Amino acid sequence: MxxxxxxxxxxxxxxxxxxxxxFTIAISVMLxxxxxxxxxxxxxxxxxxxxxxxxxxxxxTGDIQLLLSSVFxxxxxxxxxxxxxxxxxxxxxxxxxxxxxxxxxxxxxxAVLGTDSSYxxxxxxxxxxxxxxxxxxAFHNGREVVLGSDVAKKLNYHxxxxxxxSHGMGNTSFHHHDDNPMTIVGILKPTxxxxxxxxxxxxxxxxxMHGSGHNASPRMIGKAINKPSNEAIHSHDEHKDEDxxxxxxxxxExxxxExxxxSHGxxxxxxxxxxxxxxxxxxxxxxQITAFLMGFDSPIYTLQVRRNINxxxxxxxxxxxxxxxxxxxxxxxxxxxxxLLLFSIVVVIISLxxxxxxxxxxxxxxxxxxxxxxSVGARPWHIFSLLTSEAVIITxxxxxxxxxxxxxxILLAQPVLQAQFGISLSLSMLSSYEVKLLGAIMLAGTVMGxxxxxxxxxxxxxxxxxxxx
Numbered sequence: 001m002x003x004x005x006x007x008x009x010x011x012x013x014x015x016x017x018x019x020x021x022x023f024t025i026a027i028s029v030m031l032x033x034x035x036x037x038x039x040x041x042x043x044x045x046x047x048x049x050x051x052x053x054x055x056x057x058x059x060x061t062g063d064i065q066l067l068l069s070s071v072f073x074x075x076x077x078x079x080x081x082x083x084x085x086x087x088x089x090x091x092x093x094x095x096x097x098x099x100x101x102x103x104x105x106x107x108x109x110x111a112v113l114g115t116d117s118s119y120x121x122x123x124x125x126x127x128x129x130x131x132x133x134x135x136x137x138a139f140h141n142g143r144e145v146v147l148g149s150d151v152a153k154k155l156n157y158h159x160x161x162x163x164x165x166s167h168g169m170g171n172t173s174f175h176h177h178d179d180n181p182m183t184i185v186g187i188l189k190p191t192x193x194x195x196x197x198x199x200x201x202x203x204x205x206x207x208x209m210h211g212s213g214h215n216a217s218p219r220m221i222g223k224a225i226n227k228p229s230n231e232a233i234h235s236h237d238e239h240k241d242e243d244x245x246x247x248x249x250x251x252x253e254x255x256x257x258e259x260x261x262x263s264h265g266x267x268x269x270x271x272x273x274x275x276x277x278x279x280x281x282x283x284x285x286x287x288q289i290t291a292f293l294m295g296f297d298s299p300i301y302t303l304q305v306r307r308n309i310n311x312x313x314x315x316x317x318x319x320x321x322x323x324x325x326x327x328x329x330x331x332x333x334x335x336x337x338x339x340l341l342l343f344s345i346v347v348v349i350i351s352l353x354x355x356x357x358x359x360x361x362x363x364x365x366x367x368x369x370x371x372x373x374x375s376v377g378a379r380p381w382h383i384f385s386l387l388t389s390e391a392v393i394i395t396x397x398x399x400x401x402x403x404x405x406x407x408x409x410i411l412l413a414q415p416v417l418q419a420q421f422g423i424s425l426s427l428s429m430l431s432s433y434e435v436k437l438l439g440a441i442m443l444a445g446t447v448m449g450x451x452x453x454x455x456x457x458x459x460x461x462x463x464x465x466x467x468x469x
Contacts, residue, residue, distance in 0.1 A: 010390060014362060021355045022398045028351035029402025029441060033434055034409055035344040038417075039337055041425050045126065047326045049193050050293075052124035054302040057081065057089065057309055058291035060316035067325045070101060070291040073111040073194050077103070080288035085314050090294075092308070094301025097122045099293040102206045102286065105165050110151050112165050112199045114206035114289075116282040120146075122295060125193045135159055136186035139282070142204040146186035150196040159184055165201065165209065180209050192417075204284030294319075348441055352448050355394060359387065359452040370456060384457040391449020392442070399438050403430070 012018075050056075050071050058066045059079035068074040090098040099122055102114030120131055120138045136159050139146055147157060157163070162181040182201060190196055296302045302321070309319035370383055407427065414425045430438070 010366075010386065017358055017362060018394060021358045022394055022401065024351045024354050025348075025395060025398025025441075025445070026401035026405060028348045029399050029438070030405040030409060031347050032344040032437060032441075033403065033406040033430075035340055036434060036437065037406075037410065037425060039340050040431070043330055043337070045192070046330055047323060048126050049326065050123075050125060050322050052122075052128045052295065053293045053322055054296045054299075055294040055306055055309075055319045056291060056322050057294060057317060057319045060318045063318070063320045063325045064329055066291065066318055066320055067322060067329065069103070070293075071194065071322065073103070073113075073198065077290050079316075080290055081292065081317065082288050082315055083286050085312070085317065086289060086292055088314070089305070089309060089312075090292075092301075092305050094296050094298060094305065096295045096297050098295075099123060100203060100283075100286075100289045101291045101293065102203055103290040105167055105206065105209075107151075107163055107165055107199045108155060110148075110197055110199050111194075112201055112206075114201050114203045116203055119200065123195075123293070125191050125195065129191075131191070131195065132189045134187045134189045136184070138186055139200070139202050140185070142202050142208060142282070142284070143181075143183055144185040144202070145182035145205075146188065146200040147184060148188055148196040148198045148200070149190040151199055152184075152187045157184055157187075159187065163199075165199070165205075167210075180205065202282040202284075203286055203289070204282055207284035207286045349444070351398075352395075352441075352444050355391065355445065356448040356451060359391060359449065360455070363452050363455060380457050384453045387453035387456050388446065388449045391453075392446050395442055395445025395449075398445075399441055403438070 056066060056070055058070060058077055059081055061078060065075060066077070069077045086098070086100060089095075097118060099118050100115060103111060105112035105114075117138060123131055125131075134149060136146070145163065151157065161184050163184065164181055182205065188195060294305070296305065306319040306321070309317050373383065373386075410425050410427055414427075417425055
C-alpha cells in the first residue's frame with residue numbers, strides 16, 4: 001500500500017478531529033480568498049465609481065478636492081464655472097458629450113444635484129453600467145425631481161410626493177425654498193455609489209430658486225413645463241365636482257406651506273397620481289455651475305482638451321482625469337488595504353497552527369499504530385513521510401473545500417455588495433495572485449506537518465516505537 005493511500009486511511013480512522021481541522025482550514029481559506037477578492041474588486045469599484053467619463057472640469061483647486069466634491073459629494077467647491085465657459089468648452093473638437101453639475105443645495109441632509117437629461121443618458125458607474133429606474137422616469141420639467149435609492153428608502157418617499165429643497169449642504173440649511181416644491185417622478189435603482197444618496201433636479205430649478213428671488217416665474221411654468229402646472233404635476237378625476245376644482249389650487253398652496261418642526265421646514269406633501277408631461281427646458285439661464293463631466297470621441301482629444309482647459313484664459317479652470325485621480329486617492333488608503341490582507345493571513349496561520357496542535361496532540365495516541373507499522377517493516381523515513389503526507393492531504397482538502405465555499409459566498413453576497421456598497425464581485429476563475437496564495441497555504445501546511453513527522457521519526461530511532469504502558 002502506498003503512503004498516500006495509507007495516510008488517507010489513517011486520517012479517516014481519526015475522522016472527527018481531522019474533519020474539524022479540515023473545516024477550520026477551509027473557513028480560513030474562504031476568508032482569505034474572500035477578503036482578497038473583495039479588496040481587489042473594491043479597489044476596482046472605487047476606481048469605477050464614475051466610469052466612461054474622460055474629464056471632470058471645475059474651478060481651479062486640488063485634483064482630489066474636485067473629485068470628492070463633484071463625484072462623492074464630499075466637501076464643496078470654493079468657486080464655480082461660468083456658464084459661458086461651459087458652453088465654449090463643450091463646443092471643442094472631439095467632445096462627444098457633456099454633463100453639467102450644480103451643487104450647493106440639500107434635502108434633509110442629502111445632496112441636491114442640478115443637471116439635465118444628459119446625466120441619465122451618459123453617466124456611467126461600475127463597469128460602464130447605465131443608471132436605471134426602479135420606479136418612474138427622468139424629470140421633464142423644472143418642477144420634477146428624481147431620487148437616489150437611499151434617499152427614497154431612508155425618507156420613505158414615493159412617486160407623486162412633493163419635497164422642498166433647502167439651500168446649504170449636509171444638515172446645515174440656510175433657506176428653504178418653500179415656494180418651489182418639487183414633485184417626485186423617478187426613483188433610481190441602487191448603484192452603491194453617491195448617486196444613491198443624491199436628489200437630482202433640473203438645472204432650471206436651481207436657476208429659478210436662486211436666480212429669481214426664490215419665486216416661480218411665468219417662464220418656469222410656461223417655458224419649462226410647457227403645460228399648465230396642475231396638468232403636468234397632478235391628474236384630477238374628471239368627475240369631481242366644480243367646488244373641488246375651484247379650490248384645488250388653494251389646497252396645494254396650503255400644502256406647500258405646511259412645515260414639520262422636527263424637519264426644520266423640510267416636508268413632503270400629499271401623494272398625487274402622476275401623468276406623463278412633455279419634456280421642456282431643463283437648463284434655463286444659469287450664470288454658473290459647479291462642474292461638468294466630459295466624454296470624448298478619442299483619447300487623443302482628451303489630452304488635448306485637458307491641456308487647453310488648464311491653460312484657459314477666460315477663468316481659472318482645472319480638468320482632471322477621474323481614473324488617475326481615483327488611483328491617487330486609493331493610494332492614500334493603502335494602509336487599510338494592507339491591514340485587511342494582514343488580518344486574513346493571520347486567520348490562515350491560526351488555522352494551520354490548529355492543525356499542528358492536533359497532529360502533535362494525537363501523536364502519543366497513535367504510537368500503537370506506528371509501532372505496528374514498524375513491526376511490519378516500515379522504516380523511520382516511512383513514518384516521517386506518512387505524517388507529512390497526512391498534513392498535506394488535510395491542507396489540500398481544506399484548500400479545495402475553502403475554494404468551493406469562497407465561490408458559494410460570492411454567489412450569495414454578489415447582489416448585496418453591489419446594491420449596498422457598490423462592489424461588483426465576479427465569479428471568474430482564481431487570479432494568478434489567488435492561486436499563489438493557495439500555493440503558499442499548501443507550503444505552510446506542509447511545513448507544519450514536518451514538526452510532528454520529525455518527532456515520530458526520532459521516536460522510531462530512539463525506542464523502536466515500542467508501546468509503553
